[in-house]
Amino acid sequence: MRGQTTFARWWQSPAGTTAAVILLAIALVLSLILAVSFGTTRLPVGQVYTIIRQELFHLLTGTPLPADSAAGTAVHDVVWLIRLPRLVLAAAVGTCLSLCGVAMQAIVKNPLADPYILGVSSGANLGVTLAVLLGVGTALGGNYVGLMAFAGALGISFAVVALANVGGRASSVKLLLAGSALSAVCGAGTQFLLYLRNADRAAGEILRWTMGSLAAANWPNNGLMLGVAVLGTVFFLTQCRTINLMLLGDETAVTLGTDLHRYRIAYLIVSSLMVGFAVYSAGAIGFVGLVVPHVVRLLFGTDHRRLVPLCALSGAVFLVWADVLCRTILPGNEIPIGILTSLLGAPVFLYLMVRRKYGFGGGDA
Amino acid sequence: MKITVQQLEKSLGGRLILQNVTLDIPENKTLGILGPNGSGKSTLLRCICRVLQPEGGAILLDGQPLQRYSVRQSARQMAVVAQHNTYNFDFTVRDFVLMGRSPHKRAFERDNARDYEIAAQSLTQVGLAGYGDRSFASLSGGEQQRVILARALAQQTPCLLLDEPTNHLDIRYQLQLMELVHGLGRTVIAAVHDLNIAAMYCDTLAVMQAGRIVATGTPKEILTPELIQQVYGVHARVLQDENGVPYILFRPGCGTITK
Incomplete structure (x- = not known):
């Protein structure tokens, strides 16, 4: 027992955290390669590795692919054009969602917050409904449904921030209230449209957005999503100290030399952008943003200097394996990833909660 | 100052x-x-x-x-020890006290050996040496109050x-x-x-x-039965110890609300 606590303490020390970050980064790379080999047909890991290495080398240095490359073969296309893009998207979306979960939990000072707490998913749904049913946004081009989801997600976040700032500074409680009110309005709007039009097609499309899917992954969009994930991570890495103070509340933070107001607004905008892009690329994948921060917090403590890097990496690893499972659990059929993240995440979360007597800091809970 | x-x-x-x-x-x-x-x-x-x-x-x-x-x-x-708060999240006592170093730090600056030393000293001052790894939420109300004082001391x-x-x-x-x-x-x-x-x-x-x-x-000028009566509406006796420090005595019934 004693040994176990010493071990747990070591993980929470700066050296332990560095070790965990390195291990997780290695795990992420290995996961990506291994995960590509899983699917309807199993591919040999060695071959997968060679194809990815050659393509990356080609991409980064601009030198032509070696003569013996598998380019053009079916295996190559499955690896490089079908499976890897989804997994890279999974990793980027996983990072964004778990980081935004961390940020939202701090912004509203509530451990039950997730990236969608301020109504992002209902905003996205309304955007999709408007696009599919009424053709709003067709002028935006081929991917107008996705763009409308993005607009809905971002629109509602900014509306929440604006509303919470009316009549005094936005407090955690005002944000939560504005979020749930606007969320209800968007939900009602979506249902009203569906009811009026009695449209099955739109209902199916909306369901797809609420359950999330990585099927539409492609390299150009992945580049964008990876950029968002990396920039978001770097941004929050520079903010760890302030995020810690956020959990102590505005009054304590002022006496410790930080006025949280503008930070809160900045984090909301950055999070909204990250979640907006994640929703645009993969729909509203649930539970990742709630469960990953809590699991990491359980194992490594609340200090955000550990939490931010570890959540960014574990969110990515988690979603990569979730995607593998969705593709392989039912042969010849793909389960929407949002269903899987909840099925997978909830039991793990409950187990940890019961085993470790995790009380969200409630102490005796 | x-x-x-x-x-x-x-x-x-x-x-x-x-x-x-x-x-x-x-x-x-x-x-x-x-x-x-x-x-x-x-x-x-x-x-x-x-x-x-x-x-x-x-x-x-x-x-x-x-x-x-x-x-x-x-x-x-100025550092502040406010009336005791409860938090939704848990920190270790050490992390909590280290937050007292925030006003001395730039956003991305890490806590260095000196900050850890100051945090440990502050904990020793409030009689909680060795509590660094404990979780704040698991402490008693009194211990939490002393940790908050340690944080204020760490602000130096x-x-x-x-x-x-x-x-x-x-x-x-x-x-x-x-x-x-x-x-x-x-x-x-x-x-x-x-x-x-x-x-x-x-x-x-x-x-x-x-x-x-x-x-x-x-204290000697202020703590008189008259002033206590005027401000708090309470009858008190004031004695003085050998150094002249006032000593206020209350007895049952002296807090009765008077019209």
């Missing part, structure tokens, strides 16, 4: 809580603020530490209005503001805490309820009633 409060006005929820409060805070001394519940003690402290914005008057740090300082700068001058400010700091403490730690802060030789402003604690550890007292300062002076 010299703190001056000039004609401070503050209302909350449409009620005037502070009216024309003017107070010279003696440097490197312990000032106790007395007064019944709702007399404005906390509000005054919260204005000084910038949690509340006063509507009128001014608070001067070394002759400069407080608003001229950034919150970071003022947090290097010339001034400490204490808002009923001994609320959650048993008598031993009440005495220890006051002894410790008094012994720091820094400027201390403390809202105190216990008149005997105030008599023992405060160099000066300011008495508030209905948002105004009604008396200032040494």
Whole structure:
């Protein structure tokens, strides 16, 4: 027992955290390669590795692919054009969602917050409904449904921030209230449209957005999503100290030399952008943003200097394996990833909660 | 560092809580603020530490209005031990105390060996050496209060503001805490309820009633049966020990509401 606590303490020390970050980064790379080999047909890991290495080398240095490359073969296309893009998207979306979960939990000072707490998913749904049913946004081009989801997600976040700032500074409680009110309005709007039009097609499309899917992954969009994930991570890495103070509340933070107001607004905008892009690329994948921060917090403590890097990496690893499972659990059929993240995440979360007597800091809970 | 409060006005929820409060805070001394519940003690402290914005008057740090300082700068001058809070999230005691170093740090700067040393020292000062790895939430109310004091000490400010700091403490730690802060030789402003604690550890007292300062002076001058009767509406006997420190005695029935 004693040994176990010493071990747990070591993980929470700066050296332990560095070790965990390195291990997780290695795990992420290995996961990506291994995960590509899983699917309807199993591919040999060695071959997968060679194809990815050659393509990356080609991409980064601009030198032509070696003569013996598998380019053009079916295996190559499955690896490089079908499976890897989804997994890279999974990793980027996983990072964004778990980081935004961390940020939202701090912004509203509530451990039950997730990236969608301020109504992002209902905003996205309304955007999709408007696009599919009424053709709003067709002028935006081929991917107008996705763009409308993005607009809905971002629109509602900014509306929440604006509303919470009316009549005094936005407090955690005002944000939560504005979020749930606007969320209800968007939900009602979506249902009203569906009811009026009695449209099955739109209902199916909306369901797809609420359950999330990585099927539409492609390299150009992945580049964008990876950029968002990396920039978001770097941004929050520079903010760890302030995020810690956020959990102590505005009054304590002022006496410790930080006025949280503008930070809160900045984090909301950055999070909204990250979640907006994640929703645009993969729909509203649930539970990742709630469960990953809590699991990491359980194992490594609340200090955000550990939490931010570890959540960014574990969110990515988690979603990569979730995607593998969705593709392989039912042969010849793909389960929407949002269903899987909840099925997978909830039991793990409950187990940890019961085993470790995790009380969200409630102490005796 | 010299703190001056000039004609401070503050209302909350449409009620005037502070009216024309003017107070010279003696440097490197312990000032106790007395007064019944709702007399404005906390509000005054919260204005000084910038949690509340006063509507009128001014608070001067070394002759400069407080608003001229950034919150970071003022947090290097004043640390606060507020009435005990509960948090939704848990930190280790060490991380919690290290947050006291925030006003001395740039956003991305890491805590260095010196910060850890200061945190450990502060914990030792409040009698919680070796508690660094414990979780804050698992501590008793009194221990949490002392951790918050340790955080304030880690801020290494010339001034400490204490808002009923001994609320959650048993008598031993009440005495220890006051002894410790008094012994720091820094400027201390403390809202105190216990008149005997105030008599023992405060160099000066300011008495508030209905948002105004009604008396200032040494404990001996202030703690008289007349003033206690006037401010708190309580009959008390005041004795003095051999050093002239007032000692206030209450007896059953002396708190009876008089018409």
